[in-house]
Amino acid sequence: MSQSIQPDKQTLLFDLDDTLIHCNKYFDIVIHEYLKLMSRWFDDYRVEQQDILAIQSRFDLEGVSVNGFVSTHFPQSLVKCYTFLCEQTGRVYSQADYEILWKLGLSVYEMEVEPYPGMLDTLNRLRDEGYNMYLYTGGETLIQQRKIDQMKLSVYFDDRIFIRQHKTTDALSSILDQLKTNPLQTWMIGNSLRTDVIPALTNGINAVYLKQNNEWAYNLVDVDVEPKGAFYTIDRLTAVPDVIQQWNTKRNDDVI
Template sequence: MAKITTLGFDADDTLWHNERVFRLTEERFASLLGDYTDKDHLAERLLAAEKRNVLHYGYGVKGFTLSMIETAIEVTDRQVPADVIAEILEAGREMMSHPVEPLPYVEETLKKVKASFKLVLITKGDLFDQERKVTASGLDVYFDAIEIVSEKTDETYRSLFSRHGSGPGEALMIGNSLKSDILPALDAGAYGAHVPYDLTWALEEADEPRGHDRFYRLDHIGKVPQLLARLS
């Protein structure tokens, strides 16, 4: 039997849609550069730029927008028209104001668990944009703490679950990303509930841990209360 006192929730693609906004923008980007290169090659170059730039710009829309501009310069041999750069910048601004749509079962699940557990929202990315999405979602009222971090590591979870709860040993982290939400939380000593989203950014892909007694996979976030009942 597990003693769980604290629940950590990822935000993007766990509580609300996010990756599909990036995919739609990438489609728009491909149409802008269609005269210079094919879609698949452009996607490879963009992903390479994102991988390089995440260390400098962090995660989120701003870094993605800068990576698109860099890629446009590269694939056009520095001949990219100014109006294409303007379109890319406009696409980035539109992403920063895109409506926030909570995923199914999210709000009812938060309502069910709030009375019995301490809830901590743990998300990474651009501070301004993440704060905007948290507020726009209307879900902030369910959380006892909201933490926006630059990276999710085992030390991140160890520190946050100790600060906002009774330590990682009595915490369950819930999220869609194995790489960022689940594996480092398990390494910190927490429980992990993987709730897959139908789209995954290539830099967030990872394999499920095998034989880990604190790892669980759920069909959707609405199964969280059932998991907690089983564990207790």
């Protein structure tokens, strides 16, 4: 009889933003304020809100694709959209307007973050069941560390935290090389198909996709990688321990 698979030999890498804590909702708040401002400024030029949003989103996606998760890419998308519309409509460009929009864009990083429902229950259960847990998040160190400290996540991850400006297949591969774990006993849990799921499956590890109702367009891509192990889609964080346990039970049954 083969030895059963024990959870204490398994490694879990958790994404942070919109997996353990809220993130997109704060950007939505700023975008709402942005559209109100821009609609007022460009009302005489008959620019519709949906057009403003489409242009801003285009600049946003272009920025993060080139520069990664730097704090300036979001305010840059706001001011680039403003500048573009001034050029297109003939509205007089204002440096004061520019500075208002830049400050508005940066304000998203100053908001107090909130945990996702069930964050503490999920992390407590996984810790108590003996899993090796790591945090792997994208962004600037100071901003991400502030969130980690505010949520007191070092209680669960200690110094087992990776912060990368670019969350790519290569970035995850480098982390996995450091950890030297068994791929089939290693999991990536996150809300992004682009930066969590595809890099995980490409590196041959298990993936849990936490699907969100209102996801950032950057994260939504087709998954064209064949899983070598597990690939689950869930809609609530508290389901993470159950799907991992389900997979462990299945593998134990297969090797007996």
